[in-house]
Amino acid sequence: MLDSADVTPRDGRVARSHRTRAAIVEALVTLLEAGNPQPTVEEIAAQASVAPRTVFQHYADREALFAAVSEHREAHLQRLMGRIDPGAPLLERIDAVVAQRRRIFEWIAAVRRGALLMEPFSESVHGALDGFRTAKRLELERVFAAEIAARGERERATLVAALGVAGSWSMWDALRVQQGLDVEAACAALALTLRSLLDGR
Structure with missing residues (x-):
């Protein structure tokens, strides 16, 4: 088990980046499921509690974001297939x-x-x-x-x-x-x- 001395600042930044990316993906899904088929970057950012520029830092465009949503949901989709x-x-x-x-x-x-x-x-x-x-x-x-x-x-x-x-x-x-x-x-x-x-x- 790692103690705090084994966790570098870079490890913390990577973990935060993963959490932010996941939050942005979940924000888009939430907005879509709420009936908004084309949410703006500003709406996605607000739902994820991040700045709009943060969305662009993690996803170059809406295409990249939708690709991330697809990848995020693939495993559950396969379980639903049965x-x-x-x-x-x-x-x-x-x-x-x-x-x-x-x-x-x-x-x-x-x-x-x-x-x-x-x-x-x-x-x-x-x-x-x-x-x-x-x-x-x-x-x-x-x-x-x-x-x-x-x-x-x-x-x-x-x-x-x-x-x-x-x-x-x-x-x-x-x-x-x-x-x-x-x-x-x-x-x-x-x-x-x-x-x-x-x-x-």
């Missing part, structure tokens, strides 16, 4: 996918909307969102591999594309925001869509 058994009965897998998408999409909603506003102007934000889209689509292909393989060669690509749309953030956001459904109703709509695609019910 692991669905592709050998389980179809209806159980559908229910598991619906629960998975509910967990993920409700958790990321506020940050995702902010990121979407930045995506056309930010290569790193676009890369993060595109990677997440691919991961979600591949997860559906893994979980429903048996049903996909049972289709004819030409129909498989169509089914994969339809599943990708059904299990996407865009679909969930349309149900929750554009159609004004509550979480349970959105889950029911998603489950119905997946059943219709996979077993015709």
Whole structure:
């Protein structure tokens, strides 16, 4: 165990820098979750209890800050994904996918909307969102591999594309925001869509 004599001033500065960076990231997330999709640097600084110049000292621009938010939340996002058994009965897998998408999409909603506003102007934000889209689509292909393989060669690509749309953030956001459904109703709509695609019910 270190005593105070073993801790150099540089160690203290590094620790403070880490705390400040974390506070700035948490401030941005807090503002996004409060309904502010494009908070200013001044708003982020005020929420983090730092000066605006401090934000720029740690993050060169908003793109770097959003990249830090993405990295900060990645581990929890992977836990929310969980692991669905592709050998389980179809209806159980559908229910598991619906629960998975509910967990993920409700958790990321506020940050995702902010990121979407930045995506056309930010290569790193676009890369993060595109990677997440691919991961979600591949997860559906893994979980429903048996049903996909049972289709004819030409129909498989169509089914994969339809599943990708059904299990996407865009679909969930349309149900929750554009159609004004509550979480349970959105889950029911998603489950119905997946059943219709996979077993015709």
